Amino acid sequence: MTEIGSQAKVDSLRNPVATGHPPQLAVIVPSFNERGNIELLYEKLAIALDETAWEMIVVDDNSPDGTATVVNEMSRVYANVRCIRRFGRRGLSSACVEGMASTSAPYVAVIDADLQHDEAILPQMLEKALAGADLVVGTRFAGEGSAATGLSATRLSGSRLATKMAAMIAGQPISDPMSGFFLVRRDIFENVAPKLANDGFKILIDLIVTSERAGKPLQIAEVPYTFRPRHAGESKMNPLIVIQYLGLWASKLSGGILPPSFLLFGLVGVTGVVVHMATLGAVTAGLGGNGALSSETIFVAAQITATMVAMTWNFFLNNNLTYSDRKLRGRKLVIGLLGFYAICALGGIANISVASGIYELRHQTFIAGLAGAVMSSVFNYAVTRAFTWK
Structure with missing residues (x-):
């Protein structure tokens, strides 16, 4: 940061926004x-965009390394830099949405901070948008585009698989629907912004599919580029991101009827059943050697233990997976766990009530049991989202 205040450097990166022109x-x-x-990203953008009136909006999820501090220092030197610092919120898609909603510029581009995207193609992307395209995608998989230098063989294979899956729901041909590098007209974004998923890692495919299903398919153009190695820091890709993407994909495949968070909540619930049954078996076997206890007593004790273990498992898995963007910590974690126990207990009552009512009408155990399970799942999801992870 020692050169930020250098007058020569400031003059070399001066932008029309600094002289009063509104950003395009x-x-x-x-x-x-x-x-x-x-800072290096800003310098590269300034060179690439040259005389274009532009601004850089960094949406920072309260980075512990002080990213927001660096951006704020830059904003005191460069008039076209500002920072939105988020507290208690995480997630790439929601960060993009907040950033795009905060500008008056008629065109908005999304680019990663790690310098893997080639900022030099932004003028071409803007030119295609000015020529009539609603959305312009920086693509790694068409023309002269390539991802080989920026991804390992394993991640490249995974990216290609995710791209094929995304193509199934895109509704129109696009070579790189998983790209995190794109440019869109702001009015196009604003038309669908309220319907975009806040939880997720890839906003582009969400933008395309949501527009398509709203009856307003986008005119899409592409500009190829070479995906570069990360400059500094660590990649954010991890198994959690993969699972969240699968949730988004399944949600869009269902026509958006089921939100990604509900699908993840349900997936966690399935694993909870496995944990419940495993605990039930282990505790039953452990208490079975005590001849002083009746089989009924053993079952009740095992069932209570298994229920508590499964609920605890579900809570912590949801806290780290389904609601990773609003993860509870410290005192809120303890209060949230106790509240989760209470809500799940009420969900169990709802399960039994619905199942009993349907059984009395139909006398079909499977249908009654399934209806009760669905009811409790919906109840637990809705109430915990509103109160536990609000």
């Missing part, structure tokens, strides 16, 4: 622990 393009940069990249 806003470049949204979602960030988490990108301190070592953010």
